[in-house]
Amino acid sequence: MKIKPLKIVVSLILVMVTSCNEPETVITNIVHPDGSVTRKLEMRSLLDNDFRISDIQVPFDSTWSVRDSVEINDNGDTIWVKRAEKLFTDVNEINRDYLTDSSANNEIRRRAEFRKRFKWFNTEYRFAEIIERTMEHGYPVADFLNEEELKWFYTPENIAIGKLTGADSIKFRALSDSVDVKSDKWMYKSLVAEWIAKLMELAAEKPGVDEAVGKLKQNEDFIVSLVIADEESFDSLWLNDIILREIIGEENTLLLRADADSAAKITGEYVLKRFLPYRVIIRMPGEIIGTNGFIDSARILLWPTNSNFFLTEPYVMYAESKTVNKWAWIVSGIFLLFVLAGVILWIIKR
């Protein structure tokens, strides 16, 4: 088994993206002007009220105040709801929790950022939740998808389903199919790039590795096209070393075969990190002036998460807002009037 796991890896990633019967979780960050953050957790489950700490998507401990309840949804189903809340004095406290994370997503590196800038007339705030990338050598998804496809790629699953089954469904199905094909290509290409980079690391000291890896890099698209065209043929070609021999030659294949296997294994493990998706809501002080999230009519900002979003690039969920410094407006107004009056007086007396 050499690069055969590639197919399995991609299939698993796609399976991981769609959660099955996991509680729906929403994390709300209420950012206060002083930089403190109230984090609220809301988990809803149709199955049971057994919310285990290992199932919670963010760091969670006994310092959170918890409230469990049972609700009935519009369809008359019973829903078990767990609500928890904690006030963090600043983002450093959130980041400390992320460092000692024992939640369901503890294999993923995450952090939060807060910035406050005094700009005399206004004070600007920026809060961001960042999920670090899992691959080091992959390609940005924006290189493969256009603007419209990127929007679809990041659309929350329930909204996408709504569009696929609602009005204009034909248009959205075509868009969805196009995104699926292109994102498959992106994922394969990123995995191949990661595998090549790992191979380079493992076989760094072997003679002729630079030349061999250079050839592999040049043939990255060729390898990806073989995988996409026919996976069974690819598996057979790969198992018999035909592809490697064709690209890097007989001698190099013998030299790098073991490293190529190890690199494929590492790439698979490296990429297949456990991740339970959740949604992030950010509430900022003052008026929102910038964000990359989804906005509803009440100006609530929302981001979906899934493991694809941070495969090759950090997934930055940011919101920027401003509050008006009324006192600065008053002081500036008085100052302007004072100078204006002085100048008028001076002109009159001259």
Place this chain on the structure above:
Amino acid sequence: MNLERILNILRRSKPVFRSAGDIEEKVMERIFSMEERKEPKQGIIDFLFGWVYIGWLRKSLIAASLGLVVVFVYQQSVILKRINDLNRQAVFIDNQIITQSSNSPDDFLYRLAGSRFSPWNTMISDREIKQMMKSYGELEEKYTDLIKIIGENPEVMKYLDDKLTERNKKRFKL
């Protein structure tokens, strides 16, 4: 004759100034007090606006004022542009899709009042919020009924659709 003699004597005998300094002081005091009586506010104005007669100070304060105006105009235009961009880039979606159906009072108030509401600094009691939630729910129910009635009448539906499209175009400057 006598009168002329007296006049000559008086012309020759000049007055003797025993305290010339006191007289000078009194005269000066009267002059100052007359000036003060004439323009009582002049002193305050001179105090406040004395800087206008000092060239470098006048120029500096004018430059500072202009700088303040430039900063204000720049900041506001940047913010306005960013808000307009946000309206263009943002995907406005239905409330229910985004946040499920959270029943907590502060979520409800935030949804109603947006960022104008500070959940950590409110004077509204829980009882009042619950009453408001109840009224809001009733209103929503009536609104749903209204939508249903409108949905059954294609003419009214079309009229409202046109009006809403027109309003949204204006709102998002399309």
